[in-house]
Amino acid sequence: MNWNRLIFTIIILAACILAFIFYRPLLMYLLLSLVLAYFLDPVITWMEYKRVPRWLGTLIIYLVILGLLAWLIATYVPVLIREGNQFLDLLGRTDRPLLQTILDLPGFKSLHEFVESLDHSVPQMGLLTRFETFLETAVTKISEFPQLLISNYQSILGTLAMVLMVPIFSFFLLSDKKSIRRGMMSLVPNKYFEISLILLKKVDENVGNYLRAILLEMLAVGIMSTIALGMLGVPYSVVIGAIAGLTNIIPYIGPWLGGFIAVLVILFSGMPSVNILWACIAMFLVQQVDNYVVYPAIVGKTMKMQPLLVILTVLAGSYFGGVFGMLFSVPLVYMIFSLLTATQKYLKEFRII
Amino acid sequence: MASKLLLWFKRLFTAADAHRELLRYFLFKDLTSHQRALVAGFLHNREFRAGESVFERGNPLEVIYFVESGEMEVSPLFEGEGSTVLKKNQFIGVLDLFSGKKRLSSVKALTDLKLKALSVDDLQEMLARDPALGVKLLQACCCFLGGYIRSRIH
Numbered sequence: 001m002n003w004n005r006l007i008f009t010i011i012i013l014a015a016c017i018l019a020f021i022f023y024r025p026l027l028m029y030l031l032l033s034l035v036l037a038y039f040l041d042p043v044i045t046w047m048e049y050k051r052v053p054r055w056l057g058t059l060i061i062y063l064v065i066l067g068l069l070a071w072l073i074a075t076y077v078p079v080l081i082r083e084g085n086q087f088l089d090l091l092g093r094t095d096r097p098l099l100q101t102i103l104d105l106p107g108f109k110s111l112h113e114f115v116e117s118l119d120h121s122v123p124q125m126g127l128l129t130r131f132e133t134f135l136e137t138a139v140t141k142i143s144e145f146p147q148l149l150i151s152n153y154q155s156i157l158g159t160l161a162m163v164l165m166v167p168i169f170s171f172f173l174l175s176d177k178k179s180i181r182r183g184m185m186s187l188v189p190n191k192y193f194e195i196s197l198i199l200l201k202k203v204d205e206n207v208g209n210y211l212r213a214i215l216l217e218m219l220a221v222g223i224m225s226t227i228a229l230g231m232l233g234v235p236y237s238v239v240i241g242a243i244a245g246l247t248n249i250i251p252y253i254g255p256w257l258g259g260f261i262a263v264l265v266i267l268f269s270g271m272p273s274v275n276i277l278w279a280c281i282a283m284f285l286v287q288q289v290d291n292y293v294v295y296p297a298i299v300g301k302t303m304k305m306q307p308l309l310v311i312l313t314v315l316a317g318s319y320f321g322g323v324f325g326m327l328f329s330v331p332l333v334y335m336i337f338s339l340l341t342a343t344q345k346y347l348k349e350f351r352i353i
Numbered sequence: 354m355a356s357k358l359l360l361w362f363k364r365l366f367t368a369a370d371a372h373r374e375l376l377r378y379f380l381f382k383d384l385t386s387h388q389r390a391l392v393a394g395f396l397h398n399r400e401f402r403a404g405e406s407v408f409e410r411g412n413p414l415e416v417i418y419f420v421e422s423g424e425m426e427v428s429p430l431f432e433g434e435g436s437t438v439l440k441k442n443q444f445i446g447v448l449d450l451f452s453g454k455k456r457l458s459s460v461k462a463l464t465d466l467k468l469k470a471l472s473v474d475d476l477q478e479m480l481a482r483d484p485a486l487g488v489k490l491l492q493a494c495c496c497f498l499g500g501y502i503r504s505r506i507h
Contacts, residue, residue, distance in 0.1 A: 049482050051387055178394040185397050193399060194408070194415040197472050349413050 028324065029162055033169030037177075038211045044174055055175040062167065076239065099132075099139050108135075110273040195346045202342050203335060206302070210331050213299040218245040220294045221255075221286060228282035229262055235269050244283070248290070250314070250326045255290070259283035303334050377442045378419050380493045388486045395475040399468045401425075407460040407468070414454045416470045417446030423466035428459040438463065446473075447494055448501065 023030075040061055047057035102108055112131070119128035173180065181200070188196045222245025229237035244258025262279045305313075310330055317329025347353040372389040375381040381392060399418075401407055407418065407425060420443050427437045427445060439445055439460075449457050450473060480487035 045482075049391070182397055190399060190401060190405065190407075193397075193470070194412070197397075198413075198415055198474075201472070201474050346413070351409065351412070 029165050029169055031324075031328065032162070032166045033173055035211055036166060036170040037173040038208045039215055040170070040174060041177070041208065042212070054177065055171075058171055058174045062171070079236075080239075099136055102135070102139060105268060105270055108267055111267065111276075114273070191352070195343075195350050195352070198346055199339060199342060203339060206335055206338055207331065209302040210299070210334070213302045214249055216298050217290065217294055218248055220298075221245045221248040221258075221290050224286045224289060225258055225262075225283065228286055229279065232275060232278050232282060234262055234266060234271070234275070234279060236265060240265060244286070250323070255283075255287045303331070305330070305334055309333075378444055379442075379497055380417075380419075380444060380447065380490060383489045383493065384486065388483070388489070391479060391483070391486065392471070395471055395479070397470040397472075399470050401462040401466040401468065403462055403464050403466075405462045405466075407462060407466075408456055410456050410459045412456045414446060414449045414456055414473060416472055417444060417450070417476065418460075419444040419469040419471070421467040421469055424463040425466055426461050426463050428461075430457055447497055450494075451498070 040058070043061055044054055044057040047060070048054050052060070103112055115127055115131045119126070185193065185196065185200070222241045224241075225244040226237050226241030229240055234240065240258060240262050243261055244255075247254040247257040250257075259280060262283060263276050266273075266275050266279055313329045313333045314326050317325035317327075319325070321328070344353075372386070372393040375384070375389045375392060381389060384392065396419075398421075401423075408416075410428065420439055420441050422441055425439050425445075427439060429436055445458075445460060449455065454473070476490070480490060
């Protein structure tokens with residue numbers, strides 16, 4: 001046995017573990033930066049072949065994204081601030097109970113009347129009492145919202161730091177992609193070099209294709225939701241559509257969140273409550289188109305997993321990592337599974353096992 | 354001032370040719386500096402000790418190796434032939450590329466060896482993305498194979 005080699009390997013492993021512990025708080029940033037880098041890489045690689053250096057290509061894409069964000073902020077933020085202020089004014093009114101104010105809104109009023117009529121028909125279920133208790137709890141939570149913002153300022157600052165750090169990390173991942181890849185491969189012993197190249201390529205392709213497919217699906221759901229809600233005259237259909245597209249990446253649970261926000265907006269905006277039904281039908285139709293047309297055509301090609309396994313993986317992901325766990329558990333499990341299958345195949349082909 | 358800025362901007366795109374050494378390899382002899390820079394981005398540096406196996410016959414073909422320094426021994430392709438020695442500026446893997454992606458021979462380092470490795474997948478990606486680069490590389494491949502066939506006939 002080569003003792004020097006063994007000791008050196010143990011030192012390297014120990015250094016890796018220490019590095020993991022030291023950089024652990026940054027792992028989530030790195031993961032998100034990788035996701036952003038995967039989204040942008042095809043455009044930057046295309047530009048590279050058109051003689052634009054990677055760093056310059058990344059810079060150009062960042063400027064374009066910043067321009068788009070600035071336009072979105074200039075268009076929507078003043079409206080959101082105005083609406084937010086109105087909402088905070090509503091919360092801050094002291095002349096009458098907040099619950100009463102909310103129940104006076106047309107959407108809630110008609111919903112209340114509907115529940116009241118149901119309660120008269122089936123009095124044993126105590127529907128009205130349950131509905132009012134639910135509303136009171138919700139109102140208490142909503143009135144605590146400004147306090148929640150103040151008491152959680154550290155988390156908010158942390159999120160802001162993440163928003164700033166992720167593009168910076170991504171910039172280096174994108175512009176130095178090839179040297180990072182070369183650096184990683186230089187650590188691999190000669191015996192495993194070729195198989196590692198194959199596996200790295202496989203992971204790169206699988207993860208990249210999956211993430212880009214998810215992005216396309218998000219865009220499709222966002223656009224379809226915006227059009228559907230816009231046709232119904234729901235206010236802020238673009239914002240709700242964007243949220244619906246964004247939350248759609250959480251399998252099985254996410255699609256309901258967009259619909260839930262649309263219902264809330266209808267209730268608060270004073271639209272006739274029959275629109276809730278139409279909005280639910282519209283969002284349901286969007287989901288059906290997504291499930292049976294968009295997903296199989298775009299995402300299904302990149303990943304094949306049993307639906308039951310997907311649900312179990314999402315639940316396990318939420319248990320271990322909350323929302324981020326739900327987002328990344330399915331691609332992570334799929335990636336590990338396909339990596340192990342490919343490793344076994346190539347280890348045999350290279351006659352290593 | 355403006356001319357200096359213009360010069361600086363121009364230099365960003367026409368940086369000094371840092372990859373001239375690739376011209377030593379027959380496969381890359383006709384590439385422009387931009388194309389060589391693209392290829393160089395995909396090249397990995399590998400070092401082998403004398404006696405170490407580089408790859409075995411029958412292994413899947415994943416990499417084309419270019420000899421930077423040192424010598425390596427290529428086992429005979431056919432029975433009754435002697436082994437071949439590859440030296441600086443020569444390369445191996447192109448012939449295997451056209452034979453079902455399997456290694457046709459085994460290679461062992463005769464001396465301490467420095468190689469540059471180009472993944473076949475990366476090569477194919479370059480061919481697909483840049484047709485002009487693809488044509489030049491395929492032309493070089495054809496010339497190389499033509500030379501190989503001629504040498505076999507003689």
